[in-house]
Amino acid sequence: MRVQMLGLCRFSYLGMRGYQRDHSGIAERRAFLYDPARLARRWLIFETLALPGWLAQSDPDFTLVVMTGPDLPQPWLSRLRDLVAQVPQLRLELVPAMDRHLDACRAAIAPHLDPRADAVGHFRHDDDDAVALDYIASARRDFMQVRDLWRAEGRLSLDHSRGLMLRLAEAKATFAPRIAHNMGVALTVFLAPDRPETAIHFNHARLPLWMPGVAVTRPLMFIRSIHGDSDSGDPGPGIPLDIPPDDLDRHLVRRFGLNRAALESLAQRLEGQGRTGSPC
Template identity: 35%
Template sequence: MNSQDMQVIGLCRFSYPALGGFQVEHDSIEERRAYLYAPERMDDRMRTFETIALPGLKAQTDQNFEFLIVVGTCLPARYREQLEAMITDMPQAKIVAEDPAKHRPVMKKVINRHLRENSELPSLQFRHDDDDAVAVNFIERFRAAADDCSGLLAKSASVGIDFNRGFSARPTTHGMLSAPSFMPYYGVALGMAVAPFVDQTIMNYGHNKINQVMPTVTYTDEDMFIRGHNDFNDSRQKANVKRVNLQPLDKEGEAHFKLRFAIDSDQVRAAFG
């Protein structure tokens, strides 16, 4: 079993109007669309996607992966055009439009539809929010972890692979605010190896419960993620959310973000100014 031959596939739900799947619920699909496609929110998501989420993915040291961006068929044309423009230099990326449907089943369907047919090797799958970032060597480390776990992969239907050290961060007109974060089994830089001919996917499980349903391995040796921390996080819309003390990056911190995540603080300042 050689991880270099495995298919790596990532999925990003970009303002997809799912039936369920949000911590903030709405009474109708019309209300959900109105919330998701509000101009202020969409402008923020577009800026964040372009300056935070995409740079590290475009700069991966291992370019052999696929990245599916799931949107609603009802996404306004101007936003679809913006997304298309953002990924013209990213051959790994593909926009997938789906009608509103139940969250987990439709995401499972999207991933399984894009898996190689008749592959006898496990697939490596990861989910990615549109305001998060992974380190530029995430795909390389993901494959190496699969090699480390070859014994587990050989006898398990699925194995969780978790990189749990990074930052919480927020883009502002003055640059990035951040705080070091240790987040076991969070949604970012968390992947799963799935045995061939198994239809369960990374989207079948809540990220914080993945270690309850399969064997997992964790790595904590280097910064591997940035967890987006902003006013439009779905996870931040409820009361009693724990606050994080974010501080401005200094020059050394900006250099670290550029090296690890390909995030250009000048670009962030320009986009959010």
């Protein structure tokens, strides 16, 4: 059975809807998303936190579509072009501003669907979050254990729900380990390849309304960051976990290819760029 793993990462995509922050029109949204200082911060978080996991996946058989607008300012557009030229799993889609965000996401994903696939594992990934180095391998393996549930309806969510909440504020990186269901990161929506939806089409907090779901509660599979530029600063409901600091440091390296010093440096650099504290 061929399972395609196909993800979407929106990098400051200029379009209406699709975000928790409201703007009166496209001009106001453009001014917000394309603010030079904001873009510098987003890129810093993207390359420090999000990219390492994707560059070192133990299973390289996946596609991650990076979606942005054709007018994304320089040097950020050129940096994205250079990145996807170096990483075969990454694709860049430049989607003009659209009022209907779901249509825009579909336009970005559609060219990359594999017609040979029996099932497509759709996932969304925010540019300021991280997945474990074996996320793709685990999602594919775990799906095979429960594929009969998927066959019944052609839809199934697979939730790798143990992770770390990372708060970047006041020049510090602080962690809160927890089990948090359907966070949106390390969450895979398996669909038949001829279905028009993507992972974005389903509100991740309400997935049980549309499909059966399976939660896999170990090992650590995601890091969700919370910082001054977050679209939402609410960590959401969850079950707190106790991980000693030394064990946490080892998990960062082994599970995510990250280290505490780099994340502390990230928090300090964000502080120096003038946007810290709680998201607004």
